[in-house]
Amino acid sequence: MTLPSVARKVGELVFVGGTGPSADAPAAAPPGDVRGQAHAAFDALAELLETAGGDLGDVIDLVSLHADARTIEMVFEVGRERFGGDFPAWTPVAVTALPVPGALVTLSAVAHLGDAPKRCVVPDTIMWWHDLPASAGCRKGDLLFVAGMYGSDADGNVNTPGDHAGQARNALNRVKEICELSGASLGDVVAVTSFHQDPRWIPSVAAVYEEEFFGAGGGGRAWSAVGVPGLLRLGMLGQYRAVVDAGSDATLAAATGAPPAGEDGDVVHRGDPEAQARAAFEALEQSLAGAGMSLADVVQLASFHIDAEAFEAAARVGRELFGGGDAPAWTAAGMTGTWEEGQQHALHALAAR
């Protein structure tokens, strides 16, 4: 089962998902060619944006998911060519699998079609980002995206090697700095997505996240944390991306959903990917309800799954749940794990009206 490439437009915002190879083609095309697949993904993204009345220059957020971390640089080369300049906040992540066997890269993007200027920043603390086809922060109107930050120094060397919490602190300080450089603050962060080289480190990051940055419970922010097999450079242990809404009236709501713990403290429906998918979507719905939204308002969904069977189950359940209305721009990938062992899915959604 695959997920269609989709763009959802709400006001001046366009949300795009899953522009990698689709099952409409007999195989991921061109087979084994990362650059070719990257160009195809950018073609699909550009086409969807054009249909919505925009172009690649309007993209302010880009998440690229890669079958192998060693191909990130190749996709960067393609992205540099396709964007030209004024790069979006770009978060590249290696994952354990993509929905279509043979797919090497897929893209998820947010574009802002408004007239406000696009403001791209790279703080001096991470000068090495100037060599990437990526901004560290990209703001248009009230909306700011912060690209996935690492624990690194100005030259791109890994800070505090082997210390996951130390790298998290360094990365979240960069998120804070980018918010401030962009005329926003940490208080405006509505969502964080983090990627970890080992899911067992997530609890130690939670302590840093809550105690030093976002307060108990993360101050109600949506936070998804998933394990992935590799990040941009060797030794990088975590990556932290933020969605920031600096407006006085909230445009976006963010929500997460994962199978919760049952009464016995263990994850519900252990070993049953379909029942866990339903539980994850229920949790997502509850999380959305807190912001006065529902599943129908979800415009962009990122989902991570422990294996292919879990992905298939979530795709079935999601299609059923979204069947009646507009489907969100949905990007799915494999993860090495999320908060608790036994949780087969992690959902992260943006909703807008």
Place this chain on the structure above:
Amino acid sequence: MTRTAIEAEGLDWYEGLPASPAVRAGDLLFVSGQLSADAAGRPLDAGDVRAQAARALDRLQAILEAAGGGLDDVVDVISFHTDVRRVREVLDVAAGYFPAHPPAWTPVASTGSYADGLEVTIRAIAHLGDAPKRCVRPEAAGWPEGVPVSAACRRGDYVFVAGQMATTATGELEPRGDHAAQARGAYEHVGRMLARAGASIGDVLDICSFHLDPRGMVPCERVHLDTWRDTPIPNAPAWTAIGVPGMWVPGALAQYRVIADLSPGARVARTPASIHWKNTPNSGGSRKEGGTLIGIAGEVASDAEGNVTTPGDTFRQARYCFNRIREVVEMHGGSMHDVVEITSFHKDHRDWEIVMEAGREFFDSDSPPAWTPTGATGLWNPGYQHEIYALAVLEGS
């Protein structure tokens, strides 16, 4: 017992590495993970897993022939796959290479190999002796059908049990979601397969287990300790446990692959004081009293108290692992020269180059071990960057 590195055409790229395409020690031939690459090591057949599998198997065949054997001598295979959804395609191709008496074959998911685009790596052990090869293929349902995979394979004194899972008679994985129960089920199958091959749990040298989520290893430790609770620590087997990004049979959470040796005498465990699990029935490395093959537990960068040494230091963690391998093999009366095979598991698959660099000082550059590096999702402790599993054959008499 003579130990010889085997070379074969089209494998020039090994010359720059502290790794041999294959190493022969006595009747056993240990072959490095074969893959689809040109003589310089550049990946070929991009995006075509069937062509990659065929080319890897052609290479394996060429190496076996250079050593004076053939594919029919292969008794054990571990194949690493970057997408487990394509394991069946690889096995379909392999069926043409193993028309009868297939090896004990363990397909394992990997996050990556030497270079991106290499979708399958096939690592093998062959037995070139004259003894008949006995393959155990349970006729009871539950073992995958139509694939060139024996559940166990014996030749001479050696028995290889392919990765066993908790499959029921109808081929279902049960109970779903329960790591410990699946580990117990897998161990029960291991016991049955050993018996069918004429061996027993007392002949097991080492166990390699692969787990869907690294956290799934924790409940499996209890099962391991229960299984070996009556085994005195000086006679324990070696255990290597690895987290992987998927299982080739949906619903499986763990698979257990075992090497047994029917050589006479008790199993002899050797565990240096530097290894933190020395007080449990897990050895640093084990062999039979009358045997020469040593199964060495996946060594990790852990001090005697279980703390991670040199956190975040890729090179020094690898060096630490090799020093533990050295200690184990020396306690068995051997030397690093006796290490014939290495399978190194890396939390970041890109680390293999640094790890091989660290390995240079430990191995004879004229005759390094067969070596297969692969990416894993997690090792026992989240701070471990590598787990290095090795086999050694003592020169002996």
